[in-house]
Amino acid sequence: MQNSFEILQNIDLFNGFSEEEIRESIHCLKGYTKKYQKREIIFSKAAPLPTFGIVLTGTIFLSSEDITGSTFIFTELSAGDIVGETALQFTQTGVEYDVTAATDCEILFFHKENIVQPNKVICALRARIIENLFTLLLQKNQELYHKLDIVSHKNLRNKILHYLHLQSQKSDTQHFTIPFSREELANYLIVDRSALSRELSRMQDDGLITFSRNTFQLL
Amino acid sequence: MQNSFEILQNIDLFNGFSEEEIRESIHCLKGYTKKYQKREIIFSKAAPLPTFGIVLTGTIFLSSEDITGSTFIFTELSAGDIVGETALQFTQTGVEYDVTAATDCEILFFHKENIVQPNKVICALRARIIENLFTLLLQKNQELYHKLDIVSHKNLRNKILHYLHLQSQKSDTQHFTIPFSREELANYLIVDRSALSRELSRMQDDGLITFSRNTFQLL
DNA sequence: CACCTCTTGTTGCCTAGGCAACCGAAATTT
DNA sequence: AAATTTCGGTTGCCTAGGCAACAAGAGGTG
Structure with missing residues (x-):
C-alpha cells in the first residue's frame, strides 16, 4: 500500500472514494498487495x-489448457481490472482458468467474506464498494462479449481484423502496440501461430496493415 | 404482473424479497412485462x-451476424436470466448483439435510471436490488467463461463433447435435451451445420453418444 | 390423406489453416 | 561479444471441416 496512493485513487473500485475511505475499505476487506x-x-x-483481486500494475493473462495441450488465452487484464471475481459466487464452482503474470505485476487482493456474507461483520462502505464492483463486473462482461465477438469469425483474416480494430479503437490511434507476442496472439485468437504469421504477411502484402513485432498500423 | 407472482418469487433478482417488496421494486424500477x-x-x-430485462418464461438468444452473413449465437437465456445488462454501463457503447425470441417468451423490463443515477429518485430497496443484480452479473460472467471455454477448442469433436458435458451437468442426467436445433447448435459452436451433423454421426458410430434430434445421451 | 415446409443427415469437392521443421533475427545471459 | 535462448517468418504437406446440393423424415395444415 505504502506509497502508491495515486494508483489506488485511479482504479474504478475506489471511484469517488477519499483517501481515508480507501484506507478504510482496504481494512474492511482485508486487502493486501502481492507482486x-x-x-x-x-x-x-x-x-x-x-480471494479476488484488482490489478494495480502490469498485465496478467487468464488462460486455460485443453486436453490436447494447447493453451487458450481468454483475456488479458491490466491496471484497474478485476480478477477472480468468480470467487464471489454463492455457488462456488471453482475457477475455470489459470491466471499468470504476463509481465511483472502487482495485485491487490481482498478476502471475499465481507462482500458475500455481510451479516457477519459490516463496514459502512460496503454498499458503495458493491456498487463499484458492480461497474467492474459490467466492464468485464463487456470485455467477454468482445472476446466472443472476435473469436466468432470463421475465417482467420476477419478474426485478426476484428481484433486489430478493437485495439486501434482502445488506443485511439491507427498506430498501436498490442500486449501479445505472436504466439500469445495465436492463443488468444485460437489459431495456429504459423498460420497467424502467414496471414499477417498476406494482409501486409494486400496493403491492409503494416506491422513489426507487436506494433501494428491499420491502413 | 397480475397473476404470475410465483415466477417472480423464484427469480434471483427478487431473492429474499417479500411479495410487497417485489411490488415496490417493480414500481421503483418502472417495470413492465412484454410478450x-x-x-x-x-x-x-x-x-x-x-432498459434491461429479466426473462420470465421461454428462451431467448443473443446473437450477431458477421460481414459474411453467418450468424453466431453468443448464448441462450431462460427464466431468471438478465438480458441487456450492457445498458447499465456509464459509458454507453451500444449493444453488441441482437436479441431474439427462441421460443414464445415473456420478459420483465426495467428502466435503468434508478439503478445508474441513484441521486435522482431513490427507493429504499435499491441497495438490495443492486446486490441481487450483482449476483446475476456474476452468473452471466460464469456463463460467458463457459462459452469461451467451449469455443476455444480447435477441433470439432472436443467442442461438441465439452458442450454436451456441460449440458449434461446442468440437467444432472446423462439423458438430456438441448435448447438448440441442429443449425442453432452449429451457430452456437461456430461451425458448419453439415460438418456438425457429420461429426455427431461419427461420434455415435464411435460409441460416444446417442442422440435423436435435440435429445442426447452421453455414454 | 395429400401437400408443403422445416429439419436433419449424407456425400463430393476443395481449400483454409493445422502441424512440423527450419532459419535468421532479436533478446537475454554470462 | 560470444553463447544461448526466445521469437517470428516461411514453407511443404495434409486433413478437418466449410460449402453446396440433394434426399429423407418429421410435423403442420387444409
Whole structure:
C-alpha cells in the first residue's frame, strides 16, 4: 500500500472514494498487495482461492489448457481490472482458468467474506464498494462479449481484423502496440501461430496493415 | 404482473424479497412485462434501448451476424436470466448483439435510471436490488467463461463433447435435451451445420453418444 | 390423406489453416 | 561479444471441416 496512493485513487473500485475511505475499505476487506514476476502463476484451476483481486500494475493473462495441450488465452487484464471475481459466487464452482503474470505485476487482493456474507461483520462502505464492483463486473462482461465477438469469425483474416480494430479503437490511434507476442496472439485468437504469421504477411502484402513485432498500423 | 407472482418469487433478482417488496421494486424500477412470439426481435444492435430485462418464461438468444452473413449465437437465456445488462454501463457503447425470441417468451423490463443515477429518485430497496443484480452479473460472467471455454477448442469433436458435458451437468442426467436445433447448435459452436451433423454421426458410430434430434445421451 | 415446409443427415469437392521443421533475427545471459 | 535462448517468418504437406446440393423424415395444415 505504502506509497502508491495515486494508483489506488485511479482504479474504478475506489471511484469517488477519499483517501481515508480507501484506507478504510482496504481494512474492511482485508486487502493486501502481492507482486509477481513475469510468468509466475497467480492462481490456477487446481487451487481456487477465497480471494479476488484488482490489478494495480502490469498485465496478467487468464488462460486455460485443453486436453490436447494447447493453451487458450481468454483475456488479458491490466491496471484497474478485476480478477477472480468468480470467487464471489454463492455457488462456488471453482475457477475455470489459470491466471499468470504476463509481465511483472502487482495485485491487490481482498478476502471475499465481507462482500458475500455481510451479516457477519459490516463496514459502512460496503454498499458503495458493491456498487463499484458492480461497474467492474459490467466492464468485464463487456470485455467477454468482445472476446466472443472476435473469436466468432470463421475465417482467420476477419478474426485478426476484428481484433486489430478493437485495439486501434482502445488506443485511439491507427498506430498501436498490442500486449501479445505472436504466439500469445495465436492463443488468444485460437489459431495456429504459423498460420497467424502467414496471414499477417498476406494482409501486409494486400496493403491492409503494416506491422513489426507487436506494433501494428491499420491502413 | 397480475397473476404470475410465483415466477417472480423464484427469480434471483427478487431473492429474499417479500411479495410487497417485489411490488415496490417493480414500481421503483418502472417495470413492465412484454410478450414475444418465437423468432420476434426483442432488440437489435441498431436500436439499443434504455432498459434491461429479466426473462420470465421461454428462451431467448443473443446473437450477431458477421460481414459474411453467418450468424453466431453468443448464448441462450431462460427464466431468471438478465438480458441487456450492457445498458447499465456509464459509458454507453451500444449493444453488441441482437436479441431474439427462441421460443414464445415473456420478459420483465426495467428502466435503468434508478439503478445508474441513484441521486435522482431513490427507493429504499435499491441497495438490495443492486446486490441481487450483482449476483446475476456474476452468473452471466460464469456463463460467458463457459462459452469461451467451449469455443476455444480447435477441433470439432472436443467442442461438441465439452458442450454436451456441460449440458449434461446442468440437467444432472446423462439423458438430456438441448435448447438448440441442429443449425442453432452449429451457430452456437461456430461451425458448419453439415460438418456438425457429420461429426455427431461419427461420434455415435464411435460409441460416444446417442442422440435423436435435440435429445442426447452421453455414454 | 395429400401437400408443403422445416429439419436433419449424407456425400463430393476443395481449400483454409493445422502441424512440423527450419532459419535468421532479436533478446537475454554470462 | 560470444553463447544461448526466445521469437517470428516461411514453407511443404495434409486433413478437418466449410460449402453446396440433394434426399429423407418429421410435423403442420387444409
